[in-house]
Amino acid sequence: MEWSIQDIARSAGTTSRTLRHYGAVGLLEPSRIGGNGYRYYDEQALVRLQRILLLRELGLGLPAIAEVLDGQRDSAAALETHLDLLEQEQRRIGRQIASVRTTLRKMKGGERLMAEEVFDGFDHTQYQEEVTRRWGAAAYKAGDQWWSSLSAEEKKAHQQEQVDVSTAFGAARDAGLAPDSVEVQGIARRLHEWLRPAVSSVSAGYFAGLGQLYVDEPRYGFEGATAEFVRDAMKIYAERNLSD
Numbered sequence: 001m002e003w004s005i006q007d008i009a010r011s012a013g014t015t016s017r018t019l020r021h022y023g024a025v026g027l028l029e030p031s032r033i034g035g036n037g038y039r040y041y042d043e044q045a046l047v048r049l050q051r052i053l054l055l056r057e058l059g060l061g062l063p064a065i066a067e068v069l070d071g072q073r074d075s076a077a078a079l080e081t082h083l084d085l086l087e088q089e090q091r092r093i094g095r096q097i098a099s100v101r102t103t104l105r106k107m108k109g110g111e112r113l114m115a116e117e118v119f120d121g122f123d124h125t126q127y128q129e130e131v132t133r134r135w136g137a138a139a140y141k142a143g144d145q146w147w148s149s150l151s152a153e154e155k156k157a158h159q160q161e162q163v164d165v166s167t168a169f170g171a172a173r174d175a176g177l178a179p180d181s182v183e184v185q186g187i188a189r190r191l192h193e194w195l196r197p198a199v200s201s202v203s204a205g206y207f208a209g210l211g212q213l214y215v216d217e218p219r220y221g222f223e224g225a226t227a228e229f230v231r232d233a234m235k236i237y238a239e240r241n242l243s244d
Contacts, residue, residue, distance in 0.1 A: 002031055003046070005039040012049060019049075027066055028052060158194070165191050166222070169230050179232035188237035204242035208235045 009016045022028035023039070028049055030039035041049070048069065055065045150158065168187045177184050195202050195210075211234030215227045222230050 002040045002042045005030070005041070008041050008046070008049065012053060014053075022049075022052065022062075025062060025066075027062060027069070158197075161190070161194050165194060169222070169233070170226055173226055173229045179229060180236045184233045185237055185240075188233045189241075191234070192237065192241075202242065204238040207238040207242055211235055211238075 003011075005016050005019055009019055019028065019039070023030060028041075028045065031042040031045050032040050034040060051069060052065055055068060165187060168190070169184075172181075172184050172187060192202060192207060195207075211231035214222045214234075215231050
């Protein structure tokens with residue numbers, strides 16, 4: 001049995017363009033190409049695509065995925081490994097859901113947020129590929145080494161400062177303060193100081209770029225208008241106080 005590229009793209013929630021790109025880089029070749037030029041995929045190709053998509057969700061880039069697939073020829077054994085990883089991820093997401101529920105309950109009740117509750121189930125290494133892609137492997141390595149060198153109490157204090165800064169930004173926006181106000185720029189300074197231990201040099205471009213990342217990627221902690229408010233405050237702070 002085989003499926004057309006359109007059928008596969010629709011079922012997998014991807015695009016024909018993506019599948020053609022996978023073929024171009026040697027990651028997923030079609031089982032055959034018809035006389036009309038259409039690409040068709042058999043069951044073996046479907047299993048390989050499933051593995052590719054699973055590895056993508058785990059944060060691997062295409063070169064790394066190619067290495068994994070080349071090193072694991074036994075598809076059944078590979079899928080057992082994936083299943084184990086997915087079950088681990090399911091447990092981690094369950095902790096994240098509980099963490100967010102606790103955060104919402106405390107915010108609505110006016111209770112102080114605690115870092116160990118806010119970040120339960122979150123793993124800083126999940127952003128390795130993105131940090132490496134945006135700022136280079138050296139940037140991720142330096143930050144990871146710094147984080148690993150901290151004691152449990154130091155990690156908790158650092159996470160708590162992130163929560164406090166995020167809360168301060170939200171409160172400032174709710175109060176109607178402008179991104180360039182003295183108060184909001186003071187919060188931006190706190191964020192800059194929070195970043196400095198983990199980043200060897202927080203340049204203007206880096207700081208402003210991080211602000212844009214908060215808008216582009218809500219999973220980093222800010223959403224909608226608040227993310228845009230933080231981005232604007234960070235851009236202004238970078239222009240006034242930092243250099244490239």
